[in-house]
Amino acid sequence: MTDKSAEPLRVGIAGLGTVGGGTLKILHNYAPILAERAGRPIEIAAISSRDRGKDRGLDISRMAWVDNPLKMVEDKDIQVIVETIGGADGIARELVEKALLAGKHVVTANKALIAHHGVHLATIAEKTGSVLAFEAAVAGGIPIIKALRDGLAANRFRHIAGILNGTCNFILTLMWEQKRSFDDVLKEAQDMGYAEAEPSFDIDGTDAAHKLAILTSLAYGIAPAIDKMHVEGIRRITLRDMEFAYELGYTIRLLGITALTEHGIEQRVHPCMVPLLSPMGSVRGVYNAVMVEGDSVGTVFFEGRGAGEGPTASSVVADIMDIARGVTYKPFTLPVKALKSLPFAAMESLSCSYYLRLSVIDRPGVLAEVTSIFKKEQISLKSFIQHSHKPGEAVQLVLTTHATHESSMMKAIHAIAKLESVNEQPYMIRIETL
Amino acid sequence: MTDKSAEPLRVGIAGLGTVGGGTLKILHNYAPILAERAGRPIEIAAISSRDRGKDRGLDISRMAWVDNPLKMVEDKDIQVIVETIGGADGIARELVEKALLAGKHVVTANKALIAHHGVHLATIAEKTGSVLAFEAAVAGGIPIIKALRDGLAANRFRHIAGILNGTCNFILTLMWEQKRSFDDVLKEAQDMGYAEAEPSFDIDGTDAAHKLAILTSLAYGIAPAIDKMHVEGIRRITLRDMEFAYELGYTIRLLGITALTEHGIEQRVHPCMVPLLSPMGSVRGVYNAVMVEGDSVGTVFFEGRGAGEGPTASSVVADIMDIARGVTYKPFTLPVKALKSLPFAAMESLSCSYYLRLSVIDRPGVLAEVTSIFKKEQISLKSFIQHSHKPGEAVQLVLTTHATHESSMMKAIHAIAKLESVNEQPYMIRIETL
Numbered sequence: 099m100t101d102k103s104a105e106p107l108r109v110g111i112a113g114l115g116t117v118g119g120g121t122l123k124i125l126h127n128y129a130p131i132l133a134e135r136a137g138r139p140i141e142i143a144a145i146s147s148r149d150r151g152k153d154r155g156l157d158i159s160r161m162a163w164v165d166n167p168l169k170m171v172e173d174k175d176i177q178v179i180v181e182t183i184g185g186a187d188g189i190a191r192e193l194v195e196k197a198l199l200a201g202k203h204v205v206t207a208n209k210a211l212i213a214h215h216g217v218h219l220a221t222i223a224e225k226t227g228s229v230l231a232f233e234a235a236v237a238g239g240i241p242i243i244k245a246l247r248d249g250l251a252a253n254r255f256r257h258i259a260g261i262l263n264g265t266c267n268f269i270l271t272l273m274w275e276q277k278r279s280f281d282d283v284l285k286e287a288q289d290m291g292y293a294e295a296e297p298s299f300d301i302d303g304t305d306a307a308h309k310l311a312i313l314t315s316l317a318y319g320i321a322p323a324i325d326k327m328h329v330e331g332i333r334r335i336t337l338r339d340m341e342f343a344y345e346l347g348y349t350i351r352l353l354g355i356t357a358l359t360e361h362g363i364e365q366r367v368h369p370c371m372v373p374l375l376s377p378m379g380s381v382r383g384v385y386n387a388v389m390v391e392g393d394s395v396g397t398v399f400f401e402g403r404g405a406g407e408g409p410t411a412s413s414v415v416a417d418i419m420d421i422a423r424g425v426t427y428k429p430f431t432l433p434v435k436a437l438k439s440l441p442f443a444a445m446e447s448l449s450c451s452y453y454l455r456l457s458v459i460d461r462p463g464v465l466a467e468v469t470s471i472f473k474k475e476q477i478s479l480k481s482f483i484q485h486s487h488k489p490g491e492a493v494q495l496v497l498t499t500h501a502t503h504e505s506s507m508m509k510a511i512h513a514i515a516k517l518e519s520v521n522e523q524p525y526m527i528r529i530e531t532l
Numbered sequence: 533m534t535d536k537s538a539e540p541l542r543v544g545i546a547g548l549g550t551v552g553g554g555t556l557k558i559l560h561n562y563a564p565i566l567a568e569r570a571g572r573p574i575e576i577a578a579i580s581s582r583d584r585g586k587d588r589g590l591d592i593s594r595m596a597w598v599d600n601p602l603k604m605v606e607d608k609d610i611q612v613i614v615e616t617i618g619g620a621d622g623i624a625r626e627l628v629e630k631a632l633l634a635g636k637h638v639v640t641a642n643k644a645l646i647a648h649h650g651v652h653l654a655t656i657a658e659k660t661g662s663v664l665a666f667e668a669a670v671a672g673g674i675p676i677i678k679a680l681r682d683g684l685a686a687n688r689f690r691h692i693a694g695i696l697n698g699t700c701n702f703i704l705t706l707m708w709e710q711k712r713s714f715d716d717v718l719k720e721a722q723d724m725g726y727a728e729a730e731p732s733f734d735i736d737g738t739d740a741a742h743k744l745a746i747l748t749s750l751a752y753g754i755a756p757a758i759d760k761m762h763v764e765g766i767r768r769i770t771l772r773d774m775e776f777a778y779e780l781g782y783t784i785r786l787l788g789i790t791a792l793t794e795h796g797i798e799q800r801v802h803p804c805m806v807p808l809l810s811p812m813g814s815v816r817g818v819y820n821a822v823m824v825e826g827d828s829v830g831t832v833f834f835e836g837r838g839a840g841e842g843p844t845a846s847s848v849v850a851d852i853m854d855i856a857r858g859v860t861y862k863p864f865t866l867p868v869k870a871l872k873s874l875p876f877a878a879m880e881s882l883s884c885s886y887y888l889r890l891s892v893i894d895r896p897g898v899l900a901e902v903t904s905i906f907k908k909e910q911i912s913l914k915s916f917i918q919h920s921h922k923p924g925e926a927v928q929l930v931l932t933t934h935a936t937h938e939s940s941m942m943k944a945i946h947a948i949a950k951l952e953s954v955n956e957q958p959y960m961i962r963i964e965t966l
Contacts, residue, residue, distance in 0.1 A: 124686050124828055134753070135685055135865060233683065239829035241683020248682070248859070249667065249675020251569055252558050252849030319568070377835065380814065394558055395673035395846040398836035401811065402829060412829040415686030425682070425859050431569060 106139040107422040110176040112167035112193055114147035117207045117234065118182030119154050120411030125418075126156060132415070136422035143176045144169075171196045178203045178421055180414060186210035198222040198230060205417040207234035207410055212429075213308035217321045217437070220429035230429040231417035236309045237262060237386040239409025240402040241416060246316045246390070247431050253392025255317040257357040259532055262309040262367075264384035264404035265293045265300040266332050266352040271382045274340045274349065280333065292384060292405075302331035303352065303367040310354035313388070314365050317356060318440060319432050323365065326442040330368035334525050339455060342483060342496045343371050343527075346453070349379045350527065362441035364448065370530040371453055377401070378532050389532060446505035451480065451529040456495040456514065457522035460487065464519040468497065471513045475506040492521055498529065540573040541856040544610040546601035546627055548581035551641045551668065552616030553588050554845030559852075560590060566849070570856035577610045578603075605630045612637045612663075612855055614848060620644035632656040632664060639851040641668035641844055646863075647742035651755045651871070654863035664863040665851035670743045671696060671820040673843030674836040675850065680750045680824070681865050687826025689751040691791040693966055696743040696801075698818035698838035699727045699734040700766050700786040705816045708774045708783065714767065726818060726839075736765035737786065737801040744788035747822075748799050751790060752874060753866050757799065760876040764802035768959050773889060776917060776930045777805050777961075780887070783813045784961065796875035798882065804964040805887055811835070812966050823966060880939035885914065885963040890929040890948065891956035894921070898953040902931065905947045909940040926955055932963065 109125065111118050125132070125142050133139040145158060146167040167189065170176050179197040181204060183190040190211055197204050199222055206212070211219075212232050223230040233243045237260065246255070261267050265287060272283045284301070287293035299305050307329045311322035332352050343350050348371035357364040372378045377399050381387040386404025391397050403409035420426065430437060458464045465482070472479055478500040487493050499507070511524050543559065545552050559566070559576055567573040579592060580601040601623065604610050613631040615638060617624040624642055631638050633656055640646070645653075646666050657664040667677045671694065680689070695701050699721060706717045718735070721727035733739050741763045745756040766786050777784050782805035791798040806812045811833045815821040820838025825831050837843035854860065864871060892898045899916070906913055912934040921927050933941070945958050 120828070128686065128688070131688060132686065134870065137867075239684075239826075239832060241679050241832075244678065244683045245675050248854065249678045249850050250673075250846065251853040252562065252566065252846045254562070254565060375809070375814070377811075377814070380809070380811070392673075392846065394554070394842040394849075396837045396840075396843055398673060398675075398834070400832070400834055402832035406830075408828040409830055412684065412686045412826065415828075416683050419685040420682065423861075425861075427857075427859075433571075436568065 104138050106141045107178060107418070108141050108143035108176050109178045109180060109418060110144040110146070110170035110173065111142065111180045111182065112146045112170060113181065113183035114145060114154060115182060116407050117410045117414060118147065118180065120407035121180055121182065121414045122154070123156055124411050124415045132419065136419050138422055140418060140422055144173060146170065167193050168196060171200050171202065176202060178205060178418060180418070181206040181208060182414070184208055186214040191215060194219055195222065198226055198228045201226045201228055203229040203421050205231045205414055207232070207414055209235040209305065209308040209312060213311040213322045213324045216312070216315070216429065217434060221434050223429055224434060229421055229426050231420065232312070233417050234410045234413035236312050237388055238264070238402065238404040238406065239412045240386060240388060240400045241413065242313070242388045242400055243316060245400065246313070247427060250390060250392050250395055250398065253394045255358065255390060255392055257391040258313055258317055258388065259353050259355045259378065259530070260310070260313065260388040261351055261378060261381050261386050262306040262354045262404070263300055263352060264386055265297070266306070267381060267386070268292050268384045269301070270332065270335070270350055270352065273337055277337060279337055280335060301333055303329040306352060306354045306367045310356060310365060310367055313354070314356040314363065315430055318358065318363055319436070319438050320363070320440055321437050323442065326365055328366040328368065328445040332369055335369055338494055339525070339527065342453070342455065344374065345483060346371070346481065346498060347374055348372060348529065349374050351378055351381070353378070353530065355530070359443050361443035361447040364443045366445065369527050371527050372530055372532055376532055446503070446508070448504040449501050451501050452499045452507050453527040453529055454497045454511070455525045456520055457492045458495050459519045459521060460493040461519060464517070465495070467517050467519065468514055471510050475510045477502045477506055477510055538572050540575045541612060541852070542575050542577035542610050543612045543614060543852060544578040544580070544604040544607065545576065545614045545616065546580045546604060547615065547617035548579060548588060549616060550841050551844045551848060552581065552614065554841035555614055555616065555848045556588070557590055558845050558849045566853065570853050572856055574852060574856055578607060580604065601627050602630060605634050605636065610636065612639060612852060614852070615640040615642060616848070618642055620648040625649060628653055629656060632660055632662045635660045635662055637663040637855050639665045639848055641666070641848055643669040643739065643742040643746060647745040647756045647758045650746070650749070650863065651868060655868050657863055658868055663855055663860050665854065666746070667851050668844045668847035670746050671822055672698070672836065672838040672840065673846045674820060674822060674834045675847065676747070676822045676834055677750060679834065680747070681861060684824060684826050684829055684832065687828050689792065689824060689826055691825040692747055692751055692822065693787050693789045693812065693964070694744070694747065694822040695785055695812060695815050695820050696740040696788045696838070697734055697786060698820055699731070700740070701815060701820070702726050702818045703735070704766065704769070704784055704786065707771055711771060713771055714769060735767055737763040740786060740788045740801045744790060744799060744801055747788070748790040748797065749864055752792065752797055753870070753872050754797070754874055755871050757876065760799055762800040762802065762879040766803055769803055772928055773959065773961065776887070776889065778808065779917060780805070780915065780932060781808055782806060782963065783808050785812055785815070787812070787964065789964070793877050795877035795881040798877045800879065803961050805961050806964055806966055810966055880937070880942070882938040883935050885935050886933045886941050887961040887963055888931045888945065889959045890954055891926045892929050893953045893955060894927045895953060898951070899929070901951055901953065902948055905944050909944045911936045911940055911944055
């Protein structure tokens with residue numbers, strides 16, 4: 099039993115945006131219950147942010163303020179620094195590095211930082227005996243990192259799939275439920291603060307990729323490998339695709355998937371058609387979800403809010419509680435030197451079913467041309483939809499395949515794109531039967 | 533950072549039924565990956581069961597066998613005893629008590645033992661510095677105990693609802709999906725080994741009640757209070773109820789619910805109508821699920837296999853891994869002396885919507901009689917269904933109410949049961965809009 103000293107744990111919070119502000123509120127408002135559960139008080143020793151005057155729904159005038167968060171590193175009274183500034187580099191990275199070097203524990207929600215520099219930072223943490231914890235970096239309030247590390251530690255993980263970006267899931271949900279275009283819903287998401295003015299980090303899959311790299315790392319005991327990943331965003335999805343999906347019994351979600359296959363570790367982020375009534379298909383709005391398949395436990399499904407003040411701060415404070423209780427792990431569970439170097443499966447070796455939407459000139463023979471290309475690549479057609487259309491309009495032709503190789507499908511798409519009767523780059527969505 | 537000694541952790545397993553046998557297999561088959569993740573080997577130091585000769589899909593002839601599991605307590609080489617014998621008393625209790633007194637750590641899947649004697653055992657564990665861990669006691673492979681203790685530790689819990697008994701969920705799922713009677717499906721569940729020959733422990737809600745008492749204890753920092761709980765099983769649910777539920781947009785599940793209300797802690801296990809397409813309504817077969825509402829994290833939903841060799845053993849081994857890693861907690865997180873004594877809400881103070889099925893003699897005026905009783909109790913009727921029927925048959929009359937008080941509803945049911953035209957005890961199911 100850890101001897102829980104009644105000495106307070108003193109925490110500095112660097113960055114008081116959504117997550118940092120939420121963390122501050124929980125630590126301040128719930129101090130008695132946290133102290134009881136942790137066996138010792140958790141104190142706010144210093145706070146720092148760009149704008150001291152901003153209303154944070156909390157009186158911070160009596161809290162110790164520092165303009166430069168790096169000052170916290172020098173403060174001997176601070177044992178934990180919460181980094182909620184964000185960004186893979188710049189001040190966030192400098193702060194975390196210096197804090198760990200100074201032997202301070204670091205709790206962060208920064209997925210970009212961990213995905214890119216996690217191993218470097220973990221190496222420092224191991225040397226100085228510091229904790230580097232990042233539950234909040236993946237899937238907001240869902241305690242998925244602790245689950246992979248602790249609760250499911252007895253399992254070999256076959257497959258993990260997640261809805262890891264709330265912004266994308268919000269856009270896809272609204273497009274379908276309100277029958278609106280991508281651009282239209284994106285604008286609303288921006289107005290509501292769910293998407294940035296420059297939204298590419300979310301909608302092109304980068305954010306989900308960072309989170310998936312962290313999950314893969316914990317599942318398979320490897321360093322996060324953001325460069326060994328196939329990443330596609332959601333920009334090309336149309337309402338028409340969603341209507342076709344519905345007709346086929348699916349809905350569209352942006353998934354991050356990692357799996358251990360005979361070809362190596364598969365790591366991919368892309369839109370997927372998932373069965374309409376499946377757990378993943380039922381995840382709406384800004385919610386996140388993770389489905390873990392372990393060889394002892396079977397399938398375990400986690401769903402919760404993926405972003406926002408409360409949920410993400412809930413995970414930050416959970417990490418602080420671990421430190422207060424003396425429950426500490428190496429950042430990637432295994433020591434850095436024990437992290438493995440496993441092969442990654444090439445995207446071409448993937449095998450799945452595909453949805454393909456073609457915009458074609460309506461003339462006899464186009465289907466024959468397409469099917470002859472499928473035949474050449476040995477792709478077996480599963481279904482075919484062509485809706486009636488007005489004369490002169492391009493026809494939307496939808497095909498789905500039985501399980502086939504990604505490499506064959508890519509060759510087929512390449513050949514189809516060159517057909518004279520196809521007047522737009524074909525759009526393909528992979529079908530996942532989760 | 534915990535100094536992880538490379539000394540092996542030596543484990544004795546008492547009881548090699550489904551869970552014990554599964555634990556043995558994971559420890560044996562996955563030894564290298566567990567050692568890597570824990571930072572030290574986990575060894576099987578002794579095993580014990582009633583029948584040494586039984587085929588367990590594993591060669592146990594070279595493992596140290598003891599006929600009497602109590603012998604493990606005297607073995608100085610054993611640090612952890614896994615109790616998978618079962619039962620609130622008898623040998624299981626004696627073994628756990630003696631093991632803790634001897635300073636050994638105990639990992640158990642025994643919900644009856646923890647629900648009834650958890651505080652007594654935790655008191656011993658605290659005195660001797662032993663761990664008493666029971667992740668496997670609730671919801672099989674879902675790491676819900678660790679989630680409440682660690683991952684969601686920053687939250688005050690408003691409401692927790694769970695499908696906690698796989699046998700009941702299996703029966704309810706099959707009844708509806710195969711349009712079969714309760715008795716018929718129960719028999720199949722017994723034949724398949726999902727239900728005991730004497731099934732009352734499962735179908736009358738006792739097992740779910742044990743698990744709920746443990747969840748309530750961890751959520752609110754109180755001692756498990758199995759006697760402060762309203763418990764109803766699923767024996768009276770008919771296929772007809774499920775058909776009516778479907779017509780109303782619901783399905784029926786046995787839920788365990790705990791909540792902090794103005795009247796105190798609510799603790800109840802009973803059949804509920806839940807929305808057909810809700811997460812709870814979608815949990816099928818032997819799966820378990822837990823929905824946690826925390827004031828920071830919002831709603832988090834966990835689903836996974838609730839029973840069986842692999843899932844439950846996955847949780848047992850997760851607890852062993854914690855011990856191997858030096859990650860230890862007091863059994864109920866708080867020290868026994870810090871457990872609170874909070875008031876429990878009387879069932880009568882519950883307020884919800886109700887489904888009421890009446891078997892009535894078909895004659896004019898019966899509905900008027902029922903509605904006049906509702907009026908007297910100030911219960912607002914929401915919907916009413918009466919299907920056409922054959923002459924001479926009893927009529928099934930279904931009523932649903934708007935939110936009303938349990939006490940009013942009970943008075944109304946009491947009065948309705950006395951009506952001459954009502955020829956069977958009315959059957960009521962609470963409606964939960966999870």
